[in-house]
Amino acid sequence: MISLVLYVIFIKKSMLAEWSQVPGAKQLLDLWLIGGTLAITAVTATLASWGQFVKDEEHNVLKDFYLTDISPFRLKMSYMHSAGIIGFMMQLIMLAMMLAYFNVTDNLAIPWSKLSAIILVAFLSSYLAVILNMLITQFVHKVDTFSRLNSIIGTAAGFLIGTYIPIGALPNFAQILIKLTPPAYVAAIYRQILMGDKIKAAFKAPVYEDNFNKLMGVKLSWSHLLSLTATSEILFIVFWGSIFLIFMTELVKRKQSAIDIIK
Numbered sequence: 001m002i003s004l005v006l007y008v009i010f011i012k013k014s015m016l017a018e019w020s021q022v023p024g025a026k027q028l029l030d031l032w033l034i035g036g037t038l039a040i041t042a043v044t045a046t047l048a049s050w051g052q053f054v055k056d057e058e059h060n061v062l063k064d065f066y067l068t069d070i071s072p073f074r075l076k077m078s079y080m081h082s083a084g085i086i087g088f089m090m091q092l093i094m095l096a097m098m099l100a101y102f103n104v105t106d107n108l109a110i111p112w113s114k115l116s117a118i119i120l121v122a123f124l125s126s127y128l129a130v131i132l133n134m135l136i137t138q139f140v141h142k143v144d145t146f147s148r149l150n151s152i153i154g155t156a157a158g159f160l161i162g163t164y165i166p167i168g169a170l171p172n173f174a175q176i177l178i179k180l181t182p183p184a185y186v187a188a189i190y191r192q193i194l195m196g197d198k199i200k201a202a203f204k205a206p207v208y209e210d211n212f213n214k215l216m217g218v219k220l221s222w223s224h225l226l227s228l229t230a231t232s233e234i235l236f237i238v239f240w241g242s243i244f245l246i247f248m249t250e251l252v253k254r255k256q257s258a259i260d261i262i263k
Helices: 002-018 025-058 061-066 072-106 112-136 143-160 172-179 182-202 206-216 228-262
Strands: none
Touching: 002 025, 002 072, 002 143, 025 061, 025 072, 025 112, 025 143, 025 182, 061 072, 072 112, 112 182, 112 228, 143 172, 143 182, 182 206, 182 228
16 A cells, blocks of 8 residues: 555655656556555465564463464464455555546556466465465564564565566666566566557567666566576475475474484
């Protein structure tokens, strides 16, 4: 929601002035904002939901669950699924709100054929965000610490995903930082789905199309602009790599606990 307010009040006017010669610039930039905001929502909504696990852990609620037949693994999985579902639903709510607003103000509409792809990305990106948040908060066991971390991530997300400021307007170091942030790739996928047809219609020459995609973060660039497939493959690797790291960390924790009990 913050990204939408900032865009409407501060960012949109200057961006429109920069791209005023592009046909349908308003709709293009609105879709650009929607893609970035959905990626931010996946991160912040799932992180806030995961806070319930930290709260229950601190107040020993988890120990009560352990008295039942449920295993620690299944218990953690249930918290993870809850956070993922909440992140998914919040993305759909934000999508509906932004489409309704921009439909009224800028006559924006997206084809029904794109909705299935958007819903799929919303679902998968929510679980990716949960896994990444679990990885980041592995050693956080206090609500106060989690609240501070939540505030930092929530504030930084808009910049690190390239929503408050287009990636092309940032210095090289900041651009590299964004490219090392997995949710920025989620935003790129959203933007390619939402904006692809309109970009091709607006820019007749491929060189101008590529320049727009690079400057606005529609396609992230390393040695070349990443396609939708390449972007998805990177997120696939990040997802399973994060799961592996979480699994290894849990093994180390259990071994350490066993050693402490023996001592």
